[in-house]
Amino acid sequence: MMNKIINTSPNIGLKIKTLHPEDRDLWDRFGQALPTAAFMQSWAWSDFKALEGYQVFRYGIFDRHQLVGGCLFYFYPHHGKANLLISPGGPILTADYLETGMKLLIQQAEILGKELGAIAWRIEPQWQHKPDCLSAFVKAPVELSPSETLLIDLQPSEAQILQSMKQKGRYNLRLSWRAGVTVEFTTDSQAIPKFYELFWETVKQQEFFGEPYGFFINLCQTLFAAKMAEIGFARWQGKLLAAMILVYWGDRATYLYGGRSFAYPQVRAPSALHWGAIQRAKQRGCKIYDFYGFTRDPDHNYAKFSQFKSQFGGIPYTTIGAGDYFLYDQLADTLINLLQNLGGDRR
Amino acid sequence: MTSLFIEQHERGIAFYLNGDLQFDTDDEAIYHEYLVIPALALAIERFPDTDLRVLICGGGDGLAAREVLRFPQVSHIDLVDYNPAVVELGKTTFKAYNQDSLTSDRLTIHFQDAWEFLASVPASTYQVIIGDFTYPTCREDTKIYSLEWFQKVNLALDNGGIFTTNGVSPEYRTAGFWCLYQTLLAAGFHAKPLQINIPSFRQDGYGNWGFFLAAEQVITRDELDAIAFPTNLQVLSQPAWLNAFQFESRIANFRHQVYIHCLDKPQLSYYLLNPTVAILDDSDEANFGLLDFIDLQELGTGQISQRDLLQLESTAKAWLEHFQSSSNLPANAPDLNKLFPLQHHYHSPKMRAEWLSYIKQFLAEIDILRLLNKMLERAQELPPHIAGELRSLAHKIRTGQPIVNISPSMVQFLIVLSTTLLMANLVTPDAVFAKGSYSRSSGSSSGSSINWSSLSHNQSTGMTLFGIGSLLLAAFGLTFIDWTGGKNDE
Numbered sequence: 070m071m072n073k074i075i076n077t078s079p080n081i082g083l084k085i086k087t088l089h090p091e092d093r094d095l096w097d098r099f100g101q102a103l104p105t106a107a108f109m110q111s112w113a114w115s116d117f118k119a120l121e122g123y124q125v126f127r128y129g130i131f132d133r134h135q136l137v138g139g140c141l142f143y144f145y146p147h148h149g150k151a152n153l154l155i156s157p158g159g160p161i162l163t164a165d166y167l168e169t170g171m172k173l174l175i176q177q178a179e180i181l182g183k184e185l186g187a188i189a190w191r192i193e194p195q196w197q198h199k200p201d202c203l204s205a206f207v208k209a210p211v212e213l214s215p216s217e218t219l220l221i222d223l224q225p226s227e228a229q230i231l232q233s234m235k236q237k238g239r240y241n242l243r244l245s246w247r248a249g250v251t252v253e254f255t256t257d258s259q260a261i262p263k264f265y266e267l268f269w270e271t272v273k274q275q276e277f278f279g280e281p282y283g284f285f286i287n288l289c290q291t292l293f294a295a296k297m298a299e300i301g302f303a304r305w306q307g308k309l310l311a312a313m314i315l316v317y318w319g320d321r322a323t324y325l326y327g328g329r330s331f332a333y334p335q336v337r338a339p340s341a342l343h344w345g346a347i348q349r350a351k352q353r354g355c356k357i358y359d360f361y362g363f364t365r366d367p368d369h370n371y372a373k374f375s376q377f378k379s380q381f382g383g384i385p386y387t388t389i390g391a392g393d394y395f396l397y398d399q400l401a402d403t404l405i406n407l408l409q410n411l412g413g414d415r416r
Numbered sequence: 417m418t419s420l421f422i423e424q425h426e427r428g429i430a431f432y433l434n435g436d437l438q439f440d441t442d443d444e445a446i447y448h449e450y451l452v453i454p455a456l457a458l459a460i461e462r463f464p465d466t467d468l469r470v471l472i473c474g475g476g477d478g479l480a481a482r483e484v485l486r487f488p489q490v491s492h493i494d495l496v497d498y499n500p501a502v503v504e505l506g507k508t509t510f511k512a513y514n515q516d517s518l519t520s521d522r523l524t525i526h527f528q529d530a531w532e533f534l535a536s537v538p539a540s541t542y543q544v545i546i547g548d549f550t551y552p553t554c555r556e557d558t559k560i561y562s563l564e565w566f567q568k569v570n571l572a573l574d575n576g577g578i579f580t581t582n583g584v585s586p587e588y589r590t591a592g593f594w595c596l597y598q599t600l601l602a603a604g605f606h607a608k609p610l611q612i613n614i615p616s617f618r619q620d621g622y623g624n625w626g627f628f629l630a631a632e633q634v635i636t637r638d639e640l641d642a643i644a645f646p647t648n649l650q651v652l653s654q655p656a657w658l659n660a661f662q663f664e665s666r667i668a669n670f671r672h673q674v675y676i677h678c679l680d681k682p683q684l685s686y687y688l689l690n691p692t693v694a695i696l697d698d699s700d701e702a703n704f705g706l707l708d709f710i711d712l713q714e715l716g717t718g719q720i721s722q723r724d725l726l727q728l729e730s731t732a733k734a735w736l737e738h739f740q741s742s743s744n745l746p747a748n749a750p751d752l753n754k755l756f757p758l759q760h761h762y763h764s765p766k767m768r769a770e771w772l773s774y775i776k777q778f779l780a781e782i783d784i785l786r787l788l789n790k791m792l793e794r795a796q797e798l799p800p801h802i803a804g805e806l807r808s809l810a811h812k813i814r815t816g817q818p819i820v821n822i823s824p825s826m827v828q829f830l831i832v833l834s835t836t837l838l839m840a841n842l843v844t845p846d847a848v849f850a851k852g853s854y855s856r857s858s859g860s861s862s863g864s865s866i867n868w869s870s871l872s873h874n875q876s877t878g879m880t881l882f883g884i885g886s887l888l889l890a891a892f893g894l895t896f897i898d899w900t901g902g903k904n905d906e
Contacts, residue, residue, distance in 0.1 A: 075593060103571050116417070118846075120417045120418075120419050120434070122554060122845075143844075145760075145843055145844045145845060145846075147759065148555065148724075148726075148727065148786060149727055149729075149839070149843075150728070151728045151835075151836045151837075151839040151840040151841050151843070152839075152840050152843055152844070153841065153843075153844050156845065157846070187840075188836065188837075188840050189840065207781045207783075209780075209781070210774045210777035210778055210780075210781065211774060211841070213846065214599075249676040258421065259423070259424055261421070261423075262423050262425075277671065278764070278766075278767055280762065281435070281762060282432075282435065282620070282763075283432065283434065283435015283436055284435060284762070286419060286421045286432055287419045287434070287435050290419055290421060291419075329714050349452045352485045367697060393639060393781055395781070395782065395783070395787075397787055397790045398785070398790060398835070400782075400787060400790070401790035401791045401793075401794065403728075403836055404787075404791060404829075404836060405791060405794055405797050405798060405831055407728065407732055407832045407836070408798055408799060408802055408828070408829070408832055409797065409798070409799070410729050410831070411729070411732060411736065411801070411828070416718060
C-alpha cells in the first residue's frame with residue numbers, strides 16, 4: 070500500500086520523472102497491483118506500440134522515492150502539427166494522488182504537446198467514476214478501448230463459476246465436451262499464422278475492421294516475450310475451429326482478440342475455448358476474466374457477440390471511457406499557421 | 417526496434433520484417449531472378465571483358481546476392497543493409513536458401529543506411545546497382561525511392577550501367593508504380609517497367625508485383641533480345657521475361673497522370689495509401705489492349721507537385737477548393753482521397769468514411785470561446801478580415817446571439833478547424849481501430865453510460881460548433897455520408 074499523504078499543499082514532495090528501462094519492473098509491479106491498471110499501460114505493451122511506429126513517453130509520479138502514479142503517453146509521429154497524445158488505459162494513479170498527480174501529468178502533456186505538435190491529450194483511465202481532477206477533459210467522440218465490458222469473477226471454484234453461467238452457456242459447453250473439443254494454449258510464435266487464419270475468417274464473415282497480419286506478429290512476439298499473452302485454440306478432430314489471444318495483466322486475464330471457423334458450429338468450439346481460457350486464467354492466479362467489450366443494448370451492432378458472452382454469466386462493468394484535454398495553445402498555433410499559409414484570402 | 421518473424425510451413429519458410437512479408441521460400445526465386453538476372457546479363461553484354469562491380473542496397477537476407485554470385489564476371493559485390501539482425505539471419509537461418517552467399521569472398525557487407533553509403537561512393541563505381549528494399553510503409557521509407565535517391569544511384573553507376581529495383585504493384589498501386597517510373601525518368605534514367613505474379617505476394621494482398629530495369633543509356637529491344645541468361649535458373653525464362661514488359665493499356669495510360677516523388681514534395685506515400693486514385697475508366701477505348709514497354713522510348717511527363725497531399729495544409733486547401741467549386745457546381749462529388757487522404761497503411765477508405773461521420777462530434781468537443789480567445793491573443797498574426805470575423809463570432813457566442821449565416825471567412829476558419837481535428841484523429845493508427853462503436857473482434861460498446869457533459873463547461877459552446885458543423889457539412893455537399901455514425905461495418 071502506498072503511504073497516504075495529505076496534500077494540503079499540492080505538489081510538496083511530489084515529482085514527475087521520466088521512467089527509464091531500469092524502472093520497468095517498478096512500473097509494471099505498480100501497475101499490476103492496482104485493480105484499475107490496464108495492460109495498455111504496461112511496459113511490454115508500450116514496446117509493442119514502439120514497434121508499430123509510436124513514440125512512447127513514460128512518466129512516473131513519485132512521492133519522494135515512492136512511485137504513486139504515472140502514465141505512458143503514445144504519439145504517432147506525423148509531419149505536421151495536427152496530432153494527438155494518447156494514453157489508452159491511463160493514467161494510473163492511486164486515489165490519494167488523483168488531484169496532484171493529474172496536475173503534474175497535465176503539465177507534462179502540455180510540454181509534450183508543444184514539443185511534438187499535439188493538439189489534445191486523449192486519456193482512458195479505467196475508473197468507474199469521474200474524479201474532479203478531470204474537469205478540464207471533455208468526452209472523446211471515440212474510445213481507445215471498450216468502456217463497457219463483462220467480467221467473470223474467477224475466485225469461486227470452477228463448479229461455482231459453472232453454476233453461475235446461464236443455462237444456455239452450460240448447455241453449449243456440455244455439447245463441446247461431448248463432441249470432444251480440446252483446448253490448448255501456447256506462446257509458440259508459429260501459432261500466430263494459425264490464429265490469424267481464423268481471425269481473418271471472422272473478419273470477412275462478420276465484415277468488421279481487422280488489423281493486418283503484421284500487427285499480430287508484432288503484438289504476439291512482444292507480449293509472448295514478456296509472458297503477458299498466450300494464443301488459445303479450440304480443436305476438434307484435428308481441426309482448429311476457434312482461436313483467441315489472451316492477455317494477462319495483474320489479476321486480470323483479458324480476451325483481446327478472437328476468431329473462429331464457421332464450420333462445425335454444432336460442436337460449440339468458441340464456448341469450449343472461453344471456458345478453457347477461464348480455467349487457464351484461474352490456474353495462473355487471475356481473479357478476473359475480462360471479455361473486453363460488452364453491450365446491454367439489444368440494437369447495438371455487437372449485441373449478438375454480447376449475447377454469447379453473457380452465457381458465461383459475469384457482471385457488466387463500465388468505465389468512464391475516453392476523454393480529451395485540449396491543448397488550446399497548440400490548437401490555436403496550428404490554426405494560425407494554417408490560416409497564414411492559406412493566405413487568408415478574402416472570399 | 418525491429419521485429420523479425422520466420423513462419424515455418426510445410427515447404428519452407430516465410431520471413432516477415434516488422435510484420436511485412438519479405439520472402440517466402442515457395443516463390444522467392446521468382447522475385448530474385450527477375451530482379452537480378454536480367455540486369456546482370458545486360459551488364460555483361462554492355463561491359464564485356466570487365467570485372468563487374470555490383471552494389472546491392474538492402475538484401476540482407478542474401479538472396480539477391482545468391483543470384484549475383486551466379487556470374488563469374490562479377491568481381492566484387494558491396495551489400496549495404498542497415499539491419500545487422502537480418503544479415504545475421506542471412507548468414508544462419510537463411511543460409512540454406514541463399515547458398516551461403518553472405519560469406520562469399522567476393523562480397524563485402526556494410527551495415528549502413530544506403531543513402532549515407534551512396535553519398536560516400538565515388539561517381540561511376542558500379543556497373544550494376546540493385547535496389548532490394550522493403551515495401552515503404554511510412555513516409556521515411558520512401559526516401560530511397562525519391563528523385564534525389566535515383567540521381568545518386570545514377571551518379572554512382574558507370575556510363576551505361578544498369579539499375580534494377582523492385583517497385584510496387586502496378587495492379588493495386590497503379591499511381592504509386594507510375595510515380596516511381598516517372599521519378600526514374602526525371603532522374604535521367606531510361607526505365608523499363610515490368611510486372612510478374614508472385615503467388616505469396618498476391619496472397620498477402622499485394623497484387624502483381626512491379627520492377628524497373630533502368631539505365632542512363634537507352635535500353636533497346638535488340639539488346640534485350642540478345643542477352644543470355646544462365647542455364648540453371650529456377651523460374652526465369654527469356655520469353656516469359658520479355659512478356660513481363662507488357663501492361664494493359666488501362667494500367668499503362670495512367671503513367672501520365674502522376675507527379676514525381678521528391679523529398680521536398682513527396683507523393684509516393686500518398687499514392688500508396690490512397691490507391692483508389694488509380695481507378696480508370698473502362699469505357700474509354702484507349703484503355704484496352706496491351707502496351708509493350710520494350711519498344712517504347714519515352715521522356716518523362718511527371719511534374720513536381722506543388723503540394724504534399726498528406727500534409728494538413730494540402731488537405732485544408734482541398735476542402736476550401738471543394739467548397740468553392742460546390743458553391744458554383746451543384747452535385748460536385750467530393751474526392752475523399754484529396755479531402756481526407758488516408759495516412760496509415762492499416763487504414764482503408766471504408767474506415768475513413770466512418771471516421772468522417774464523427775466530424776460534428778469533434779467540433780462539439782471544442783470550447784470555442786477559449787479557442788477564439790487564444791487565437792485573438794495573436795490577432796496580429798492573422799489575416800485582418802479573419803481576425804475581424806473571429807472577434808465577431810466570439811462576441812455573438814458571448815452574448816448568446818444566434819449564428820445563422822456563415823461568412824466565407826468563417827467557412828475558412830471552420831474548414832481549417834475541422835480538417836485539423838480530423839487529421840489529428842486519423843494520423844493515430846489505433847484511434848481508428850479502437851473506435852468504440854466497432855472496436856475489435858471481441859466487440860465493444862458504442863459509448864460510455866457516464867455523462868461527461870456534466871464535467872464540462874465547454875459543451876454549450878461546443879454544441880454551438882456542432883450546429884455550425886452541420887451547416888458547414890451541408891454546404892460541403894458531404895451529406896451522402898451517414899453522419900449519424902450508426903451504420904457500422906459489423
